[in-house]
Amino acid sequence: MKTIISRLIHSTPSSISKLNAFAVSINGRNFSTDSNKIDEPFKVEEAGTVNVPPPQPPTEKLLVLGGNGFVGSHVCREALNHGVPVASISRSGRSSLHDAWASNVIWYKGNLLSTESLKEALNGVTTVISCVGGFGSNATMYKINGTANINAIRAASDQGIKRFVYISAADFGVVNYLLQGYYEGKRAAETELLTRFPYGGIILRPGFIYGTRSVGSMKIPLGIVGSPMEMVFQHTRALTQIPLVGPLLTPPVNVTAVAKVAVRAAIDPVFPPGVIDVYGIQRYSEKKSK
Ligand SMILES: NC(=O)c1ccc[n+]([C@@H]2O[C@H](COP(=O)([O-])OP(=O)(O)OC[C@H]3O[C@@H](n4cnc5c(N)ncnc54)[C@H](OP(=O)(O)O)[C@@H]3O)[C@@H](O)[C@H]2O)c1
Numbered sequence: 001m002k003t004i005i006s007r008l009i010h011s012t013p014s015s016i017s018k019l020n021a022f023a024v025s026i027n028g029r030n031f032s033t034d035s036n037k038i039d040e041p042f043k044v045e046e047a048g049t050v051n052v053p054p055p056q057p058p059t060e061k062l063l064v065l066g067g068n069g070f071v072g073s074h075v076c077r078e079a080l081n082h083g084v085p086v087a088s089i090s091r092s093g094r095s096s097l098h099d100a101w102a103s104n105v106i107w108y109k110g111n112l113l114s115t116e117s118l119k120e121a122l123n124g125v126t127t128v129i130s131c132v133g134g135f136g137s138n139a140t141m142y143k144i145n146g147t148a149n150i151n152a153i154r155a156a157s158d159q160g161i162k163r164f165v166y167i168s169a170a171d172f173g174v175v176n177y178l179l180q181g182y183y184e185g186k187r188a189a190e191t192e193l194l195t196r197f198p199y200g201g202i203i204l205r206p207g208f209i210y211g212t213r214s215v216g217s218m219k220i221p222l223g224i225v226g227s228p229m230e231m232v233f234q235h236t237r238a239l240t241q242i243p244l245v246g247p248l249l250t251p252p253v254n255v256t257a258v259a260k261v262a263v264r265a266a267i268d269p270v271f272p273p274g275v276i277d278v279y280g281i282q283r284y285s286e287k288k289s290k
Helices: 002-009 013-020 070-081 100-104 138-158 174-178 180-196 223-241 255-267 278-286
Strands: 023-026 029-032 062-065 086-090 105-109 127-130 163-167 201-205 212-215 218-221 274-277
Touching: 062 070, 062 255, 070 086, 070 100, 070 127, 070 212, 070 255, 100 105, 127 138, 127 255, 138 163, 138 180, 163 180, 163 255, 174 180, 180 201, 201 255, 255 278, 274 278
Parallel strands: 062 086, 062 127, 086 105, 127 163, 163 201, 201 274
Antiparallel strands: 023 029, 212 218
């Protein structure tokens, strides 16, 4: 430093003028120390036009099996809210749904017990959610919960569909013995799903599902019972391990939570395959999707 200062003091006029003309260049702009030179003022360059790509068409198309039912109708609505095109198939088609969103669903009529029914509805479909199930004699329950869903799982797999979500049901201990056909059907469909869709098969096992059920133009608020029960049963998880009667304490879950998790499982390619119990449904429904 001393040497530099002494050199400056002893500089000749010519060397000073050289120093005056010392110029630096930062980021392509010239900053001149030459007092005779007036640096150019900053130029505000005109912003270029940014090309915004046109909105892409949705990559998913969802087929809801039983989209006119209690759970199915909430699933359709949730998927439409995500911008996913939705079709539904059931024996009665659109049936009695009067809500505005129902006009945005393509409704097919078909019985899943006949393997022909699904062909047209599966056209262009990338993901399926089955909300088909029901009660009756043991044989009927096995057919609706088991055979009908197994037919759909096989047809979807043959078509090369990547993801399939099945709304099954939690075990209810002693109730399983009374509703044998129902539970045997559910478990048979689950086995078929995990075999045919090892990477994209998701099974939701809720207990009692509450929410608003539409029957014709009437809305039945099942939440009046279900919501307080869900809060109470939150604290009895350990008791559900008690054989036979324990599962009766499985907390009920809101239909919107079931629909939210089902749709997320159907359209999120990294959603893990396998079985999700009621506590998993509650947890996933609280998580924000990306
Ligand atoms: N609600 C609950 O508390 C609860 C609890 C645990 C699990 N689950 C399960 O969740 C699923 C949905 O239940 P949910 O309460 O929404 O039942 P839901 O209202 O009775 O709906 C059942 C749906 O399945 C359709 N369906 C029945 N048999 C069919 C067939 N052979 N071919 C085509 N479609 C058929 C029905 O439409 P069509 O009559 O027009 O054919 C209806 O859309 C079921 O698997 C159920 O076991 C429900």
